Amino acid sequence: MRRALVTGGAGFIGSHLVEALAARGERVRVFDNFSTGRRENLPRAAGVEVIEGDLRDLAAVREACRGVDLVFHEGALASVPRSVEDPLTTEAVNGQGTLHALLAAREAGVARFLFAGSSSVYGDDPRLPKEEGAPLEPISPYGASKAVGELYCRAFARVYGTPTVVLRYFNVFGPRQRGDSPYSGVIARFADALLRGEEVTIEGDGEQTRDFTFVADVVAANLLAADAALEPGTVLNVAAGRETSVRALFETMREILGAASEPRRAPARAGDISRSRASIDRARALLGFEPSSSLRDGLARTLAWYREAAR
């Protein structure tokens, strides 16, 4: 039986992966420094081991990788505004941290290293859909640090033959995404505000678009990519492949909740991009990936979770 390491396993996306792996009966090890990850996110399943540690600490990452066959590297400082405030910590956790994970994974001789990449590496190149071959042009330190992680994944594939795969996630949402911080993703913030009966703040004109992707689809893509026959260094978009404006998103959420609130407008955020939609042809072709949820379904499930969590 193989053992999988999930860095950032107590975080939003990481914990869903841990749950899915545990449900398949795999042995799972979680590596998390619990700065934003939470213990209550972790399933109480047998075979889930937890190591508390920081990606910036190479010795700790090495320890976590010992005896591991698969690495899902989800650990990161996952916030654009936070990265603008503190580019150095962002690069240390996301850039250097990914290098540490790669070094440890190579020493452990893993069969696959999956890196949680980000659509932010495309920057604000107006061409749509975003295709994997487009140039790296991130406009925030967060996006740059994710691009650095990718560069290391590809360099390791080439130099050492490390079987790396980069999955570029597009605006992931779902249960357990934290909504109570200015660093949170837009859906989590909207849900938090709507459920509290507070005013929702839309930054910019609301016409900016995103390819909102339900976390279950991200988990599915990871599980497929863990076992698919892929060239080391392969880069794949993981997304729903559909463009939704922030304004339309807000309206759908309001409708699901039967709320009547009007949003408040705020200036656009530094480092934010204007439009986004992924081409998922490559993931379809190489993984047989197919996004399963409609935006409405994903939102309904997410809102149900926030409602439950608020109790």
Added chain:
Amino acid sequence: MRSVLVTGGAGFIGSHVCEALLARGDRVVAFDSFDSFYDPARKERNVEGARQNPRYRLVREDIRDAKALETLFAEEAFDAVVHLAALAGVRPSIRDPAAYEEVNGLGTVRVLERLRKRPIPFVFGSSSSVYGARDRVPFREDDACATPASPYAATKRAGELLAYTYHRLFGVPTACLRFFTVYGPRQRPEMAIHKFARLVEEGEPVPMFGDGSTRRDYTFVEDIVSGTLAALDRCGGYEIYNLGGSRMVTLADLIGRIGEALGKRPRIERRPEEPGDVPVTCADVTKAGERLGYAPSVPIEEGLARFVAWFRMDRRDREGGGA
């Protein structure tokens, strides 16, 4: 008079850049850790001349030390930064990638952090290695550069991308200069031309990795210095420039030419190709030519002759000085 910070100012390229800035009347602060990647005594010799100049200040600190940078920027009012401090070398980066990220990745962010509140021109010493392994030449700046062939190359591309975000968010005018295999007086001792010259001079066999057909675009350091100063003077927006010699020389040919310049016959020892090596580099310097007036002027024959003249003098001095 402008005040320019040159990180890595005691190194091979950095020390030449400092001298050229001093020669035209600028004030120069050289920031260098004198690390032991190669004999730091060489760096002491690199800065000997500049230290005689009253417009020159030497700061022996490390870009891994955010506090040292903060102090320096509190003491000085720089007009521009030329960021050349880095761990160099493709092959050693394969042995210890973490050290390269610490200096080249995070170190670059620490320097950039000093510019976010007071944006001044930032000239970054990048590398032709960001183009990765490819056969199509020449290399153009708009290439995707997404597949580095070594951790060193990854850290240099990282520096370019990180600098771009400081340009976008904080308005730091930036020029990234992709240097193509620089050689000349003060060249680091482990770099191919210097190493080969030493082995040929001593009658030792020269290791030739692969069949000798790999090609490099060698650029004389004087051309690199003029390109760097031009980029500094015309630094606006965010631009990437190739600075190369635009002529390819095969490895076998290079070794032959070094032998000729030294008047000795090289003994070649074949070795398998090393990981991280790329088959060819060749700069398209059209953009640097148009925007910076860059025109490489020292052909390989002349450059090698000038290198060898320095190399012999350096050996005499080092032996004379007991080094």
